[in-house]
Amino acid sequence: MMDWIIGLAPALRLGLGICAVLMFATIVSEVLRWRVRGKQSPVIDNLVSRIRAWWVMAVAVGIAFACGREGVIVLFFLVSFFALREFMTLTPTRKGDYWALVASFYLILPYQYWLLYSGWYGLYSILIPVYAFLILPILSTVGGDTKGYLERTAKIQWGLMISVYCISHVPALLNLNIGGQAPDVARNLLLIAFLVIVVQSSDVLQYVWGKLLGKRKVAPELSPSKTWEGLIGGVASATLLGAALWWITPFSPLQAAGMAVVINIMGFLGGLVMSAIKRDRGIKDWGHMIEGHGGMLDRLDSVCFAAPIFFHMTRYWFSGAV
Amino acid sequence: MIRNIAAKVIISIIHVITGARALWEGTQPAAGKRVYYGNHASHGDFVMIWSALPPKLRPHVRPVAGADYWNKDALRRYIIHKVFRGVLIERDPAKRTEDAITTLVRAIDEGSALILFPEGTRNTEDGLLPFKSGIYHIAQQRPDVEFVPVWLDNLKRAIPKGRVLPLPLLCTARVGAPVVIKGGEGKDEFLSRARTALLDLADENDPARLAENGDAK
Numbered sequence: 001m002m003d004w005i006i007g008l009a010p011a012l013r014l015g016l017g018i019c020a021v022l023m024f025a026t027i028v029s030e031v032l033r034w035r036v037r038g039k040q041s042p043v044i045d046n047l048v049s050r051i052r053a054w055w056v057m058a059v060a061v062g063i064a065f066a067c068g069r070e071g072v073i074v075l076f077f078l079v080s081f082f083a084l085r086e087f088m089t090l091t092p093t094r095k096g097d098y099w100a101l102v103a104s105f106y107l108i109l110p111y112q113y114w115l116l117y118s119g120w121y122g123l124y125s126i127l128i129p130v131y132a133f134l135i136l137p138i139l140s141t142v143g144g145d146t147k148g149y150l151e152r153t154a155k156i157q158w159g160l161m162i163s164v165y166c167i168s169h170v171p172a173l174l175n176l177n178i179g180g181q182a183p184d185v186a187r188n189l190l191l192i193a194f195l196v197i198v199v200q201s202s203d204v205l206q207y208v209w210g211k212l213l214g215k216r217k218v219a220p221e222l223s224p225s226k227t228w229e230g231l232i233g234g235v236a237s238a239t240l241l242g243a244a245l246w247w248i249t250p251f252s253p254l255q256a257a258g259m260a261v262v263i264n265i266m267g268f269l270g271g272l273v274m275s276a277i278k279r280d281r282g283i284k285d286w287g288h289m290i291e292g293h294g295g296m297l298d299r300l301d302s303v304c305f306a307a308p309i310f311f312h313m314t315r316y317w318f319s320g321a322v
Numbered sequence: 323m324i325r326n327i328a329a330k331v332i333i334s335i336i337h338v339i340t341g342a343r344a345l346w347e348g349t350q351p352a353a354g355k356r357v358y359y360g361n362h363a364s365h366g367d368f369v370m371i372w373s374a375l376p377p378k379l380r381p382h383v384r385p386v387a388g389a390d391y392w393n394k395d396a397l398r399r400y401i402i403h404k405v406f407r408g409v410l411i412e413r414d415p416a417k418r419t420e421d422a423i424t425t426l427v428r429a430i431d432e433g434s435a436l437i438l439f440p441e442g443t444r445n446t447e448d449g450l451l452p453f454k455s456g457i458y459h460i461a462q463q464r465p466d467v468e469f470v471p472v473w474l475d476n477l478k479r480a481i482p483k484g485r486v487l488p489l490p491l492l493c494t495a496r497v498g499a500p501v502v503i504k505g506g507e508g509k510d511e512f513l514s515r516a517r518t519a520l521l522d523l524a525d526e527n528d529p530a531r532l533a534e535n536g537d538a539k
């Protein structure tokens with residue numbers, strides 16, 4: 001059995017591992033549900049629907065991986081679209097922002113992913129922070145509406161930054177020339193898997209540790225459910241997981257742990273920033289797309305903040321680029 | 323047949339653009355004497371309310387629309403008459419052959435529920451316009467009709483008046499508790515109660531509600 005598993009390609013081994021973890025989670029949640037049968041339990045209902053949603057997400061990512069580079073780029077294009085739509089829906093803009101919103105949805109979003117597909121690093125790394133940043137406020141002046149102008153333009157810029165720029169840095173990992181060689185799709189897909197698995201399990205583990213031991217709140221105003229116990233336990237265990245996954249990356253176990261700790265902390269802080277935005281808007285969730293989780297942005301807030309940093313750290317230290 | 327396909331196509335377009343999420347907060351979908359009334363910002367409005375209803379009820383729910391707009395060309399005429407079986411009202415009193423209220427009450431007596439927009443026109447500003455008196459006159463003639471408020475969130479931004487290209491923003495239809503006329507209730511009283519019931523469905527931070535509080539000061 002062991003020999004057979006070791007003989008498999010890393011991607012298949014990883015896929016089997018994820019299935020095993022989800023299977024375990026499903027069994028645990030079904031046992032819990034069976035124990036409280038007949039009684040109302042919102043926590044367990046939520047857990048069950050969360051785990052179901054994880055299965056759906058894992059299958060969607062699995063299919064995209066099987067389709068290779070194009071599949072992954074299309075998947076994240078759609079993810080960005082749904083995230084941008086949630087963000088723009090919840091941050092009120094005015095009539096005068098019509099052209100800026102048209103440009104965001106119909107030009108900048110597809111063009112960013114087209115650049116990524118064509119591999120033009122020089123442009124996709126500055127399209128939104130430089131060009132969109134300057135052009136969108138210009139478009140918002142067209143209507144001559146100055147009410148809340150700075151706030152409105154900042155909202156659109158932030159929406160694009162988080163939903164398109166940050167999320168696009170997950171598939172951008174496909175373009176890295178690890179070790180100075182031409183991009184190897186199979187190896188770079190595993191880098192994406194490393195980022196997503198480590199950051200997402202950090203979220204889950206923070207939740208689990210917080211539920212088990214959580215007492216002292218980290219940021220009661222921003223996110224009352226986040227505790228120091230959850231944060232430390234979650235980041236530490238997800239970092240160990242990252243180190244244990246070194247074999248799918250170009251990193252040594254110690255380097256993998258270093259990478260994992262940075263992206264876990266960025267992920268945690270990203271979650272805090274996104275909570276601050278939600279609280280300002282007076283909402284609990286970004287949307288309703290993923291049952292039990294909320295919207296696309298609720299699931300991806302941590303990945304958004306971790307992805308560009310992970311991309312640049314990997315590019316700087318492991319791709320031989322400057 | 324083609325009619326049903328056309329209806330499905332229009333509904334799916336609205337679904338793709340807006341997500342068309344319907345929240346039945348104050349009541350459940352039901353057959354019976356009902357008038358669904360909402361805030362009016364775009365041509366997607368009545369489709370949004372229509373698609374919030376269970377498919378079985380849809381054929382019995384007819385949108386009330388302006389004849390001048392919908393009779394303009396063959397496509398519009400087809401959509402409003404054949405697909406949605408709209409009740410058309412001549413907005414210019416000079417062209418009317420029949421009192422608008424009589425037309426609407428007849429449609430209700432024939433067993434249809436109505437969708438109408440008491441602001442009278444597509445509203446491009448933030449606030450909710452004062453209501454026209456039509457719903458009061460219907461209520462007076464048929465006091466057992468339930469007036470169901472439906473707040474349409476974001477449609478104004480998703481399908482802005484006068485723009486060709488819609489924006490893919492998520493829109494929600496919030497259906498509130500029905501308003502029924504009380505014995506002896508006056509026109510202003512009833513209209514303001516209906517208008518408040520609709521506004522109360524909007525989000526606290528909604529520009530329409532903020533505009534309302536601004537007026538009150």
